[in-house]
Amino acid sequence: MQAVRRMEPSVHIVVRPISPAELTSRIHALADLLIQVVDAGASLGFVPPLTPEASRDYWRTLRPELQTGARVLVGAFRGDQLVGAGQLSMPQWPNARHRVELQKLFVDDAERGQGVGRSLVAALHATAQQSGRSLVTLNARHGGGAERFYKALGYKEVGVVPGYMIGPGRERLDSVTLYQEL
Numbered sequence: 001m002q003a004v005r006r007m008e009p010s011v012h013i014v015v016r017p018i019s020p021a022e023l024t025s026r027i028h029a030l031a032d033l034l035i036q037v038v039d040a041g042a043s044l045g046f047v048p049p050l051t052p053e054a055s056r057d058y059w060r061t062l063r064p065e066l067q068t069g070a071r072v073l074v075g076a077f078r079g080d081q082l083v084g085a086g087q088l089s090m091p092q093w094p095n096a097r098h099r100v101e102l103q104k105l106f107v108d109d110a111e112r113g114q115g116v117g118r119s120l121v122a123a124l125h126a127t128a129q130q131s132g133r134s135l136v137t138l139n140a141r142h143g144g145g146a147e148r149f150y151k152a153l154g155y156k157e158v159g160v161v162p163g164y165m166i167g168p169g170r171e172r173l174d175s176v177t178l179y180q181e182l
Helices: 018-041 052-061 064-070 117-130 145-152
Strands: 013-017 071-080 081-089 099-107 135-141 156-166 172-181
Touching: 013 117, 013 135, 018 064, 018 071, 018 081, 018 099, 018 172, 052 064, 064 071, 081 117, 117 135, 117 156, 135 145, 135 156, 145 172
Parallel strands: 099 135
Antiparallel strands: 013 071, 071 081, 081 099, 135 172, 156 172
């Protein structure tokens, strides 16, 4: 008798908002994923090694902005497992209600190169448009993978700020500011 190989149905990535209430139940997964990407070299405002406590504290600080709508957090899920996340900072000033800043977009190492990052950006862009926003800005490490990723999605370079961020060896690294009209 020939063995029958059963293929499990493919579990697709679902990208959706993470509410302030859900943040509490997802805080450990978010913290663990942030630690993974920061310790692997992503900047995201942190320097490795990132401790679990510091990572969890960061996620807790987002709750007030999520509650007021000044920030949007989206997660990418494979089944119930968080595999990526991204944020929009939504300025509330009268002269800034047309723009957002894309922040802290990251994907689990095991999921990179499979369209998760693109799906996160698409969801964040859709959220921005639904909120009446038409301009997205962001900062990335100059010359790094994130800069190449965003430029491949059509982001345009504004300029480079020398020594804007501190790297893992405490060296100063350049940052590039990018934008995209929606």
